[in-house]
Amino acid sequence: MPPPLYLCLHLRNFAAQALTHRAGLRGRAVAVLSGAPPLESVFALTPQARQLGVEEGMSRVQAESFGIVLLRRERQREDEVFAELMHCAQRFSPRVEIVASPHPEHCDAEHCGATLMLDLTGSTRLFGSPARAAQRLSKCMAELQLQASIACSQQASAALLAARGREGVTVIRPGDEAATLAPLPIAVLEPSPEQAQSLYEWGIGTLGRLAELPARALASRMGEAGVRLQRQARGEHFPLLAPHEEPADAPLTESLELEHPVETLEPLLFLIGQMLESLLRRAASRALALAEVETALILDGPSHERDDARNHRREHRRLVRPTLPERERLTLLKLIQLDLELHPPEAAVIALRLTARPAPAQVVQHGLFAAQAPEAGRMEILLARLRKLVGEDRVGSPELLDTHAPEDFRVAAFAPRDAMAPHICPPLADVGSAGKASVGDAHTQLALRMVRPPRAVTVELRDDAPAALWGEGRRTTLQTVAGPWRSSGAWWTHPAWCREEWDVALRDEARQCLRLAHDPAAGCWYVIGIYD
């Protein structure tokens, strides 16, 4: 049995490295900002920026005063570079543990650094001595233009601590673990705040000092956790490696580079169909269906994005999410087709990438006496067709918003109401009473029929109130007017809204009652509703 060999790869400030990576910014003072403007703050920074006095948490304006390069954090970029890093590590070993990463999905907490642990046990004949393997990995990192500290040891824990605490390449020979680790600061153990406080108060600043403490006495004070820390510090800790494996619901990706740019949708759909087939087969191998499919069309031509230095390719991304995880290729393909028809790409497509999220398929048990509901997939296609027909944000259930803004609502996802749930209707009295009071007829219950879209009209004013209406080429005088009803809001945003409404009765045969709206900012008049 060959002796174990572990190699740890630690990249400090990975988030900053990912952005400066191949962007000609190596060696420059760069800070990465996260958060929404105007409240962005520094999330990660290069050592050069730190030397200038920049610190994590500074605002954009403060960081700008140092005259450094400021970049916005790009998770996608981080993911891409991390994938490259993983790819590189997996060239050395199939067993790679992600100890730390900026992506919270990979580990417990969000780090701005990245740490990988490679199990190189039994690979001596392949990569040479541990030192040689470490050098080769270091070279790979240099090719990726990433700065990493690398440590290898027969003990994973020792390799991890050495990589965290030392720069460059460290090779720990068997038996030298404790001596190598002894001068490293306690912080490399990443103790809990309570542990760190206790050790600080005891004057224990290095792993060597911690290693010297009597184990039993330490156990009686810090418990099992303290003993584990000490064993790590002594290089006597043998944790089990937890190699990274794609989880069952890890996204599935299919990519395809086209030989020449394609401008029409039909050939693309043919290719997408094939890729979908493959994705569904892969999902089915895990007994899963596809809960969502993202179609990324890589477009011809350069990116128009702000940071041209990175020269990103332009992508057109669309996401299709059926109500229930879907197994039917045709259903998914139809949904993608309808969506792409509604949102066609701006330029010719040179590559395709489909990313699908698998999920357990749901089987519906129909009740014997329950009404037959439409099949979920077909319902989805029907809704997609409707969206294509009437517009994306016009299909679903309308939902009123908590605001005074007139007719402000949002279209929520279509969700049929439970037949047993209590139903709250707008009381007719409200609508009627408003009309009743406005138009003057005390006993008529009025209903208001909204005019959508509002019909622009010309209004003649007398004493600042509407007197006559011009519409469809004729002038109609007004018999009664009530108003104005004024509302305004969202003054803290731009633009704020402001509106005046009038209820008017026409002096014509029909004696029609209308609701007019006036936008004081634009000076326009509209008919927005008809009372009947």
Add this chain to the structure above:
Amino acid sequence: MYVELHARSAFSFLEGASLPEMLMARAAELGLPALALLDRNGLYGAPRLHMAARRAGTRAHIGAEIAVRDLGERLRPAPHLPHRIPAEPARLALLAETQQGYRNLCRLITQIKLREPHKGEGAAFLHEVEEHAEGLVCLTGGDEGPLAAALARGGDDEALQQVERLASIFGARNVYVELQRHFEREEEFRNQAAVRIARTLGLPLLATNGVRYATAYEREVCDVLTSIRHHCTLAEAGRLLSTNSERCLRTAAEMQQLFRDLPEAIANSGELSSRLVFEMSDLGYRFPDYPVGEGESMQSYLEKRTDEGIRNRYLPKRDRNLFERAKKQAARELTLIGKLGLAGYFLIVWDIVQYCNRNGILVQGRGSAANSVVCYALGITAVDPVGMDLLFERFLSEERGEWPDIDLDLPSGSQREQAIQYVYQRYGAHGAAMTANVITYRGRSAAREAGKALGFDAETLERLTRHVGRWEWRDTNETLGHNFRDAGFDIQHRRIAKYLELCERMQDLPRHLGQHSGGMVICGGRLNEVVPIEPASMPGRTVIQWDKEDCADMKIIKVDLLGLGMMAALKECLDVIPPNYGTPIDLAQLPPNDPPTYRALQKADTVGMFQVESRAQMAALPRNCPRCFYDLVVQVAIIRPGPIVGNMMTPYMRRRSGREPVTYYHPLLEPVLKRTLGIPLFQEQLIRMAMIVANFTGGEAEELRRAVGMCRSMARMRDLDGKLRRGMTANGIAPEVQDQIVQSISSFALYGFPESHAASFALIAYASAYLKCNYLAAFTAALLNHQPMGFYAPATIVKDAQRHGLRVLPVDVARSCWPCTLEPEPASEHRFALRLGLNYARGLRKEAALALVAAREEGGFANVQELTLRTAELRKSDFELLAKIGALNSLGEVAHRRDALWQVEYAGRPAGPLLEHLPEPEPSSPLAQMSTEERLVADYAGTGVTVGKHPMAFHRESLRRMGISSAIELAALHNGRPTRIAGAVIARQRPGTAKGFVFLSIEDETGIANAILAPNVYEEFKQTVVHEKFLLIEGELQNQENVIAVKARSVRPLDISRAEVRSHDFH
């Protein structure tokens, strides 16, 4: 004519956006003859409205919106509309028609408020409203009113019943059906219903605008306040916010146009306004009578007590002439007191003083009361006004027609509370209460809350508010915008710019009601009929709805029972010195000219002494060089904004040191200004000057002093100024001399001290100086036990005491009590060391510490294990704290602090019943002893002080190599010499009077050195000055008349220790 009869001010706390005075000013500007203020459940803004109306020549009507529980819930949006408006009771809008109505309103509000177990809103029941309905006029209200609520609940029928119910309670004549038009459809529907109901019941209609802000522009602030009230952001607030900006004050013409279909609704507003005869000029307040025996009047009783007092006070002085003068002055004062009917007031204050004396509570009157020989005779004050020739008119005059102001200083803490509770008990829950302190939005609070409303996250707000309002001094270009920029915001950004604007607009708006630090109002009869009373946050206290300014405006008498940390320290000295030193001590009989005391004062060796310890006082003391008590009175008074701004200090000092001749503005003024070398320093001198040069009466002169101090009485000031100049001209005083006199009066009338007040404070200052110089251990222990107080942190007090030869011993579980105590020095009698108390172990609870002391009294602790077993009240963290500060070092088997910590960690872990008797496997600690630096860090973190060497002392050699002088060495250096000083920053100041200069006090092991930073130097080194604990300052030495400071050129951080040395920064 139209009168706005339903306005709400910012005193509806977060429901209105304009101050009452702004509303009234706007009403006057719009030509409205009157305005009614109806704030939510209170009359908080009423006095301000009343005073604003007097200024504007309009009328103020007073009322309130009272939440009534059984009128149903107030109107909320229809059920299908999403909203977050909470269920609240409908509110009844009530206006005081007569004084009886006003009284009823006050009683009703008090009843609601005091019923609440905690400080809160509360609501009335309808039967309570019925009991208090007399003299009140009821409006049916806007959308918060009962009519709107009833209409929503049950339509016209229910609304009709509701209004009928109100008419039966208040009488048909006193119920007005209110109409408001804010251009809202639903509101108009309610109006139509209201008109039908009014017609059916034959009730009058009344148009109002339900005003919430003076101008439409303020709607934004109103919306922000709404968000703050409901703890949500503006974006989330939705229907909580107003629909439009129409709830502002309108002109009569606009209202007439709006209600052109219902002209009687407008006309009725004028009619109702003329019916509301109540005005706040007569609240029916009177001060309580003091109970005297049969056949005795309060005046005669007071005369007798004064006579006794005069004898007790003056006969021991053995000065017949003084005694006669005192009797004469007392007779003059008593005549005036009798004439003004103030005997009861004096007797009541005397009664409080008597209570304090009976209960061993140290008490002393301050302020202008010390000008009165009656107060002196009654034991209220301790300064002899006759002996010191103080001016009675400053205290009381016939012309002013106002109540005298007597402030009592009491030891801060429980004894002061005892005196306050005595007043409550004596005058009843409805007869006495604390005055309020209106907490308003200032830079920091406005920035934080407006930021929350706009949806900024907590971290951003924290970053911002750190920079707002750091110093008392504000540079002209230091605005909120400046602060925002410092916090790293882009103020050009639209959202940030709006934020900034809102913060500025929110300044000075009331936020909530607090209680004044000591002001109590007492009423003969029921105080709750004069002003509503509500519970204070502090148990056992109640507070009225007005602050002290309002009370003064409304002529309500306030007695200030102020807590003074130094009084508590003096009281402790009185208790501690006799048993330990074996000498009795009486503050009234201290040796008057104690040489060590004056030597210390002359050297400015005054750390810990009352009033004379600040940096500015220390800078003035060597120049003033006090040699007698009166010099100390001057010293206390001279470091005040008035004399400083008026440039009085330097001429006085020059004259005192003989470098400038003593001259007078006019020979007539020599008797007045002689004592202060021709420079007016006291308010009394200004009054006397006006009396002499312009023939003012005492009352007129006092009015002149007050008018100068108040910006709002500009018109009165102009009159008095004219009269002053006319008087001076009549007395043949040259115009240029007149200018000088007017200038001297106007420059510091507001900020100067009355001489009597300075004398009262000087007495305490002298007592503190005397005790420090003669009983250093007792005085220092008392100072440390009553922190925080004074100018310096405990660490500085300890270091100063050590430099004066006091041995300060560390906290020790085997010796320390809860307070700091004295321990006899083994070698000498009546010499003591100071043992730091367990109160200096930061975070140790008093109960736990007392339990430890109690356990120790049953027998000492052999070791850490025993300590932990016998003191179950202490937590593991307490033991860790004690170990870190070295308090366990004297226990057996403890070698050093870390050893103790190691043992405590073990002892703190219960081993369980099976293993608890097993010995510790490795008895000796493997931990290294703390280094000096670590000990310092632990000392400052755990106790705030160190009894060992000063952090700077450990580096003196290397500092010397860097050319750094110690504080003590500066005295030997020449003026103008380039100098480097270094030390721990103990005080940072940027006084409002110092034109942007920053003063730093830095301490090393030899003493305190001062540095002065010009505004440009401060700007350059701002971050270092503000944030660093240890500084190296380079500059030019200023050594003039033994006043030493370094005029800084550069400031650098000094990396010498990580100890958390605390600085007292004056923000």
